[in-house]
Amino acid sequence: MAKQSDQSPAAENSRLAATEAQALMEAGALTPAERRRNWSRLGSESFDVVVVGGGVTGAGVALDAATRGMRVALVEARDLASGTSSRSSKLFHGGLRYLEQLEFGLVREALRERELMLTRIAPHLVKPVPFLYPLSHRIWERPYTAAGLLLYDTMGGARSVPGQKHLTRAGALRLFPALKRDALIGGIRYFDSQADDARHTMTVARTAAHYGAVVRTSTQVVGFLREADRVSGVRVRDVETGDEVDVTAQTVVNATGVWTDELQRLSGSRGRFRVKASKGVHIVVPRDRIVAEAGLILRTEKSVLFVIPWRNHWIIGTTDTEWNLDLAHPAATERDIDYILDHVNQVLATPLVPEDIEGVYAGLRPLLTGESEDTSKLSREHAVARVAPGMVAIAGGKYTTYRVMAADAVDAVAADLPGRSASSITDKVPLLGADGYHALVNQADQLAARHGLHPYRVRHLLDRYGSLIHQVLAQAAGRPDLLRPIPSAPDYLQVEVVYAAGYEGALHLEDVLTRRTRISIEYPHRGIECAETVARLMGEVLGWDDARAAEEIRIYTARVDAERDSQSQPDDLAADERRSAAPEARPEIQEPA
Structure with a gap:
């Protein structure tokens, strides 16, 4: 009888509901399993848009295109926000000083975006x-x-x-x-207003994944595909393994920021602007x-x-x-x-x-x-150009106006796609964690009591994850030790490291210490004193053995040493020489020729 009950319509509906609930919980999660699936998808599917660059502009383009119903892939050579988008002043601001430069349109646009972020989007x-x-x-x-x-x-x-x-x-x-x-x-x-730029960028990318975009880091463009005079996709390398695959697409968007000119040269197309x-x-x-x-x-x-x-x-x-x-x-x-x-x-x-x-x-x-x-x-305005058939470039601008930049880029992409494209709707699309956030702030005391945390700690987590806090704290089920602070970095809980590796796409020690948290700039030891703990926690999720964890610690320590050394040098040339001596965490990364 029990077996028959399990197969009853009610039981089957319950099972399907549970499966759908789990799928919803996983939506937008950059898990190790999703990373493996995405590599297969890059090589087997054809996309409307391939976005190159995982900064805030590239992530914004991926989100804008995905929410218009396009088939989207986003590839990033290093980590999400590993360039400019983790190293800003961390302000969402209108640009008060641009009024003196009479850039009224830029200020008005930035203030509208700031308002959207504060009230609806994030x-x-x-x-x-x-x-x-x-x-x-x-x-x-x-x-x-x-x-x-x-x-x-x-x-x-x-x-x-x-x-x-x-x-x-x-x-x-x-x-x-x-x-x-x-x-x-x-x-x-x-x-x-202000925001943690790296966390915001990562959340934009995860929201794009939630709406169907294939998002993959440590995936470097090493060549372009062509049909006659038209760009028809890119060849990418997994810089963790060295594997390569061709990705076909109707359009490629160059959203690589300060690397715009380098990618343009790789494509063999003449750029319409310089960066x-x-x-x-x-x-x-x-x-x-x-x-x-x-x-x-x-x-x-x-x-x-x-x-x-x-x-x-x-x-x-x-x-x-x-x-x-x-x-x-x-x-x-x-x-x-x-x-x-x-x-x-x-x-x-x-x-x-x-x-x-x-x-x-x-x-x-x-x-x-x-x-x-x-x-x-020089101008803080942005520019969008169709630099070749099948290829659009976007550059310039400022962090605050990333969403407007992304919409303009996707408008340009739409001209290369068959049929009529929908208009941008990202001004109406909250980022993951926004829905339910205000109610959870009001419930912070109850949430804290339920998990044995101080209400201050819960509010801190809410301001980092919003309503995804449930997903974060779920990682500590049966593991109360994960709700303890990270040794030598007590602003963060150990569960946040597990969540970063399991749901936020962190692949290396520096991804967690520098971007998923800001330990590298918030503590005088710059992450060295907690590197062993963080590597152990990441290793539990990513399957690192002792040798791999030790190598991650060695590479991160060398990075911090090189940065400290560069900061004692008198000029850019000497500082660059010292900083560049540190090894790369991603072993197969290629520097532009």
Whole structure:
């Protein structure tokens, strides 16, 4: 009788419902099994669009195309957000300084995108943050700056966040007590927003996978397929194994950022624009080194310098200098670090010293080349071009407007596809983890009690995973040890490492320490002291033996040593030489010729 009951319609429906529920839970998960399936799919299926580049723009293109009903593949040579998209100022901002450059359209567009992120698309990842604009000149500066901020607020800067507030010197010092009293005569507080750029990019890519895109990292384009004069796909190499396969597609999108020109040369097509790399360096210091309740924006001789609240830290930057060396591993120099310290110390009552620095990171902005040789004056606008039949390139822009850039690229792709394409709908598509987030915030105390965690810890997890928190905590079922903090990196739980390897596509130690978490910049040891624990946890998921775990630790340690060494060098050439000496985590990666 029991056997007959198991085969009854009710039992079968229950089984199917459970299967569908499990499939829904797995949707968008970049699991090891999904990685293997995706390699097979790349070689056996034909796609409407193959997107090359796993930064925020490429991930955005994949999501936009997938939600229009296109068959999409996204390939990335290294890790999601391994380039520019993990090394930004971590702001979703309108670009207040672009008002002075009369780029009103860019500011309006960016503010609309910021609003969408805060309210609909990614409220779990993008958060408001206050800034103080200190005033140092009497008579003219306050009305001049107020007029700019009024325009900013009118364009959308005061949607979902408070508008500008004028402060006396005493009021400004209450908001930012760390300032020298003679560094300002008053101030204006305004709001922007921030996000963990690497986590946001990874979530965009996972959302694309949720809607059917094939997303595969450690998959490098090494050649292009052609039919007559038309690009008909790409040849890719799995840089973990060296295996290669041809991927056929109606259209290829070059969304490789600072590698745009290199990929263009590989394709044999002449580009319609050129991209110049501008290096931006940031430093990270402990929160207690600067006593303040808001961020700070300072004018410099070239641009602006931000002091940005970041959890228990401050991020301070950035520089803006031309970079013509290794695109994969831009190196910060001693001069870069001194530049940041010198400028911020001009206004701080207690100066920062090099020993205060917990982390340093350098990223490259992909700027469209123009008449100016000064990278701080090159356009932050983006450009889309059909560079050859079957191939579209997109470059430039800024992180905040990635969704608009992606929509423009897919509009260009649609011209190469048969039939009529749907319009972009990504302004209505929440990222994974957004649905149900606000309700879970209200239920944080109950959720914490259920799992034996402090409510603060649960809120921290919600701001990293949103409603995917259930999926994260499920990894600790029967393993209460996974709900303990990572030794020497207590801001993160051990279960987050397991989840990163099991669901977020992390393949190497550096993927977890540098991007799935930000341990590499948030702790003075830069991940070295917890590398053994993280490697063990990753190995449980990825099947590493002791030798493989030891090799991952060796490679990561060499990377940190090389970065530290480069940061003591006087110039870019010397710093690049030291940083480039570190081994690659992905053994079969090919550098452009």
